[in-house]
Amino acid sequence: MDLIIGGAYQGKLDYARERFHLEAEDLAFYENGYDTTRRCLCYLEQAVYDAVAAGRPFELPPLRADAVVICTDVSCGVVPMERVQRLWREEVGRTVCALARRADSVTRVFCGLSLRLK
Template sequence: MILLIGGTGQGKLAYAIEKTGCGPEDVARDPEAARRKPIFVGLESWIREHPDENLEEKLDTVLEDNPDVVILCDEVGCGVVPIDPGERSWREAVGRLCCVLARRADRVERIFCGLSMVLKGEGAWK
């Protein structure tokens, strides 16, 4: 599994499509579709929509079925801390799940202005 993180609008999806050679039709926006498609975009949105579910368990299923999936997640922990407790909880859930995924990933990259910074992993993409 490869984890790509970065701010909104920083080019994560374009980068993933370029590196994998996939097209827009190969992009999943939920874990069920990510079991079959090579790219899963919007992890942070999915976490927001399912706050009370066992998210790590659902992602385990994705990784069992699709161990080479490329997961994209917007960074949400930077900036002003929200006043709303629900927003703070969501940010923490995203950060904690990204930590779990980063430990399990073969490669982790941060995308900023369309440029990659390799945080984990060596060499070229498979």
Template sequence: MHVIFGGAFNGKRAYVENRIQGRSVQWMNAEEDIPVLLSNTEVVVVYGVENLEQTKLEDWLEHLDRWNTKVEVIVIATEIGRGIVPMEATARRLRDDVGRFYQKLFTKAESVTRIWYGIAQTIKGDVWR
């Protein structure tokens, strides 16, 4: 599993699109799509996890683990918070839940790449198989 993370509109999607050209790719919006893999998928790209509640985050983590044995899994993760603590309790809870999820996700990932305004920085492992 590969995790590509960074701030909003920093070039994460373009980076991934460039890396997976010519392959059979299934894009999944974690907020909207039902987590079912299509039969001809070589690569699944999941995005939008930063908008999910804790229980749904845990469900997605299970799907990602299971899929990682069958296809190449890429998660595009938008960094939220940047160390700023929101004033509203619900926003704080979301930031905390996503932070804990990202810790688990990044630990399980073979590679982690940060994208900062279009520039890739490998944080962990090889970028791609």
């Protein structure tokens, strides 16, 4: 599994498409769940938000061995005043930490440039 993190609109999806030769049919965008038969789970933070807002723990869907997971880094900036937003931010952080431990590679994308962390 490969994890790609970075801020909003920094080029994570473009990087993933190029690096892993992903086509449109490989991409799974969150819509009340993921199609886990697809190789790339896009914008994991949205799935985390839905779980937190519903008051339930986030559970990572089963991943393929060759999965690519893209997650927007929501940890930077001003700490939100709303409780749900703060809990979401914390849960995203815990989730990417757990994914990073399991991942074969972790890449941060910033300003369209990739930096391999693992």
